[in-house]
Amino acid sequence: MVVDKLSDADVDRLFQALADATRRDIVRRVTVAEYSVSGLAALYAMSFAAVQKHVAVLERASLVTKEKRGREQIVRGNHEGLQKARRLLDEYEAIWRQRAERIADILAEG
Amino acid sequence: MVVDKLSDADVDRLFQALADATRRDIVRRVTVAEYSVSGLAALYAMSFAAVQKHVAVLERASLVTKEKRGREQIVRGNHEGLQKARRLLDEYEAIWRQRAERIADILAEG
């Protein structure tokens, strides 16, 4: 059962978003607790604007969500994106497993 | 049990390598069957050199291996890289699950 069809561009955005250590750290943190954007920015040795951009990349990749609360923007982890990424890798693993079985069959025949 | 420690740069390379549709297609193909670099290049609407670069990116990320055979370079899928990527996402999922449990506990108390 295909839950939901991802375009190549969606998948690009997902893995691209995960391909940066700062962004992966943000994902971990906002999964455990809520942070405002400035709260996150305080954690890293870079400008507020840089962190803001990282959060935007994560949001476009569906790895976090933002919600306005007063003058703050609250960032939370979004399980959806993570699940998508994981399912993709599961598919690759499945292909690999099929290959292994096919090889085993050939060896059994021969 | 930690099988093997990945640096941030390693993880960057892994996800970066997966963040391109052509490279993901190459990974799928070489998992199913062997291809020479020029065999792969014939499949895509881009130059041989471009495909060669994609293969190099995948090799640095441990997602494929190259082996010289005569004048050809045979590309094969490398399960190692895929497993690493998958384990990483598993860790993130685990963090998420812990969070869900924590929230459930709080709700149970309150």
Added chain:
DNA sequence: GTATCGTACAACCAAATGGTTGTAGATAAG
């Protein structure tokens, strides 16, 4: 041998990435 095939690699280019500073607007605090 010579010609062809498969690969490697350099040089180049446009676009994207990851960072910066600066400006401006909304909301909260004094």
Added chain:
DNA sequence: CTTATCTACAACCATTTGGTTGTACGATAC
């Protein structure tokens, strides 16, 4: 009201990325 805080966004810059063409060289085919 005034000031401080949080965010958004534009402009800029250096580096990386994803592509190109061209050249060179080892291995195979004729």
